[in-house]
Amino acid sequence: MSVRKPFEQTYYPPVPTKLTQFFRTNLIWQFFRFLILNVKILRMVRKH
Amino acid sequence: MARLLILGAGIAGQTAALHAKNRLGSGHEVVVVSPNSQWNWIPSNIWVGTGYMKAEQVTFPLAPVYKKTGVTFHQAKAVSLHPEGDETTTQPFVTIEYTSPEQRGTTAKITYDYLINSTGPKLNFGATKGLGPEANSLSVCTYGHADQTAKALQTVIQRMKKGEQQTLLIGTGHGNCTCQGAAFEYLFNVEYELRRQQVRDKARVIWISNEHELGDFGMGGMFIKRGGYVTHSRVFTESLYTERGIEWITQAHVKEVMPGETAYENLDGEEKSVKHDFAMLLPPFSGVGLKAYNKAGEDITSELFAPNGFMLVDGDYTKKPYEAWKPEDWPETYQNPKYKNIFAVGIAFAPPHAISKPMISVKGTPIFPTPPRTGMPSGVMARQVTYNITDMMNGKETAPTRKASLAHMGAACIASAGANFLNGTAVSMTVYPIIPDFEKYPDTGRELGSTSGEIGLAGHWIKHLLHYAFIYKAKANPFWRVVPE
Numbered sequence: 001m002s003v004r005k006p007f008e009q010t011y012y013p014p015v016p017t018k019l020t021q022f023f024r025t026n027l028i029w030q031f032f033r034f035l036i037l038n039v040k041i042l043r044m045v046r047k048h
Numbered sequence: 049m050a051r052l053l054i055l056g057a058g059i060a061g062q063t064a065a066l067h068a069k070n071r072l073g074s075g076h077e078v079v080v081v082s083p084n085s086q087w088n089w090i091p092s093n094i095w096v097g098t099g100y101m102k103a104e105q106v107t108f109p110l111a112p113v114y115k116k117t118g119v120t121f122h123q124a125k126a127v128s129l130h131p132e133g134d135e136t137t138t139q140p141f142v143t144i145e146y147t148s149p150e151q152r153g154t155t156a157k158i159t160y161d162y163l164i165n166s167t168g169p170k171l172n173f174g175a176t177k178g179l180g181p182e183a184n185s186l187s188v189c190t191y192g193h194a195d196q197t198a199k200a201l202q203t204v205i206q207r208m209k210k211g212e213q214q215t216l217l218i219g220t221g222h223g224n225c226t227c228q229g230a231a232f233e234y235l236f237n238v239e240y241e242l243r244r245q246q247v248r249d250k251a252r253v254i255w256i257s258n259e260h261e262l263g264d265f266g267m268g269g270m271f272i273k274r275g276g277y278v279t280h281s282r283v284f285t286e287s288l289y290t291e292r293g294i295e296w297i298t299q300a301h302v303k304e305v306m307p308g309e310t311a312y313e314n315l316d317g318e319e320k321s322v323k324h325d326f327a328m329l330l331p332p333f334s335g336v337g338l339k340a341y342n343k344a345g346e347d348i349t350s351e352l353f354a355p356n357g358f359m360l361v362d363g364d365y366t367k368k369p370y371e372a373w374k375p376e377d378w379p380e381t382y383q384n385p386k387y388k389n390i391f392a393v394g395i396a397f398a399p400p401h402a403i404s405k406p407m408i409s410v411k412g413t414p415i416f417p418t419p420p421r422t423g424m425p426s427g428v429m430a431r432q433v434t435y436n437i438t439d440m441m442n443g444k445e446t447a448p449t450r451k452a453s454l455a456h457m458g459a460a461c462i463a464s465a466g467a468n469f470l471n472g473t474a475v476s477m478t479v480y481p482i483i484p485d486f487e488k489y490p491d492t493g494r495e496l497g498s499t500s501g502e503i504g505l506a507g508h509w510i511k512h513l514l515h516y517a518f519i520y521k522a523k524a525n526p527f528w529r530v531v532p533e
Contacts, residue, residue: 012286013289015287015291030506040478
């Protein structure tokens with residue numbers, strides 16, 4: 001991550017914590033999210 | 049025996065061809081005209097552009113698939129439509145010009161009873177001076193472009209490995225571009241590749257786009273529930289750019305790409321430029337330039353096509369301000385209002401207007417994204433239109449009964465942000481409806497329960513799964529219909 005400097009564009013957005021970043025690639029959590037995302041996508045498919 | 053003629057063999061055209069043949073059997077003829085010998089799973093071109101995949105992994109030859117399924121295939125480009133025939137025949141026809149090596153340049157007339165225009169876009173690099181792989185920037189729009197771009201990327205990476213600082217500019221190359229999502233994917237895959245090759249500290253990575261804000265994606269962005277708040281996609285998009293150390297330039301109309309420098313105008317009318325060692329800038333789209341003629345041979349192109357070259361269908365094309373836009377403006381059956389046996393799907397149909405609010409610079413330059421039409425809605429509209437046509441060909445219906453308005457359709461979009469099975473990520477988004485309905489959902493324009501976005505490895509797995517599933521389907525392999533559009 002770049003160093004945030006006052007008033008620059010990257011100063012204001014939220015950035016993920018180490019824990020959030022960990023879960024983004026944690027295999028167990030992501031397998032669970034994989035199932036959830038597939039359900040979400042299938043819900044979209046069923047709306048057509 | 050009637051004939052359904054399909055122009056184009058992309059996501060929409062291939063979906064139409066396979067469903068049509070499946071429903072019509074041998075009782076009617078399905079003919080496909082495409083200038084390309086290969087089918088291309090375009091969403092994976094971004095991976096070809098970083099070297100993660102080879103061009104052969106995102107393409108396959110069309111002819112064997114059509115031979116297997118009983119579809120007649122002409123490797124040719126459509127040149128002109130004659131929906132009333134000509135002085136010699138009342139049968140409507142399309143003039144084509146072959147592109148295959150054996151027949152290159154020869155022309156033919158293909159008659160039709162029903163026509164689906166799914167030609168996709170013309171990549172309009174000419175709209176911006178110096179834009180495109182034949183000039184001063186790169187592209188990932190075709191697998192050939194992506195292959196060339198991957199080689200250029202490796203060149204700058206090699207320079208970084210020798211200790212040189214490099215600036216990479218990625219985004220949109222004109223004020224009216226669409227496909228911000230594809231450029232976004234390429235941006236983050238490049239950033240990932242730079243980290244993988246341990247040269248990230250040598251690179252300045254800059255995003256340039258015609259979006260008013262990050263996270264617009266040509267659909268006005270979206271609102272999602274996150275952490276106890278309803279937040280705009282701008283927030284999580286800016287977060288991702290910040291996390292990955294990527295600078296951004298928005299509200300930009302690229303005016304000229306020079307060797308090593310890109311000039312642009314912003315909404316404030318300021319003329320600026322940015323220097324770079326590598327520039328991947330997507331072009332704006334237009335129609336492929338089909339002409340149309342009536343029975344007397346008079347040019348009726350403007351009756352069938354909008355000024356941007358996309359085909360007019362059953363949308364409301366009345367010019368009106370953003371505040372007066374309605375979901376009902378968007379087409380439902382994709383049937384041409386004058387010639388009822390002509391339909392247009394995918395990128396080939398003319399949208400009634402943008403989705404993002406139109407913005408014009410103080411100098412009068414339009415700087416806003418035109419509507420994206422991604423794979424999922426393109427496939428769905430192609431399927432519904434094909435079902436309508438086959439019902440009419442089989443005598444079950446006399447008019448289209450199924451609808452596929454983007455205003456009543458949802459979409460799932462997986463935007464890769466780094467390709468690796470263990471530490472890659474992708475942004476997984478769902479939106480419903482695609483066209484915001486501010487009467488039904490006054491605050492957000494969309495149903496919050498069905499509109500979502502998250503970043504994670506699972507998205508990468510899904511993107512990979514979709515890559516293989518859709519190529520499997522497009523090859524018409526056994527049980528291909530199980531794979532939804």
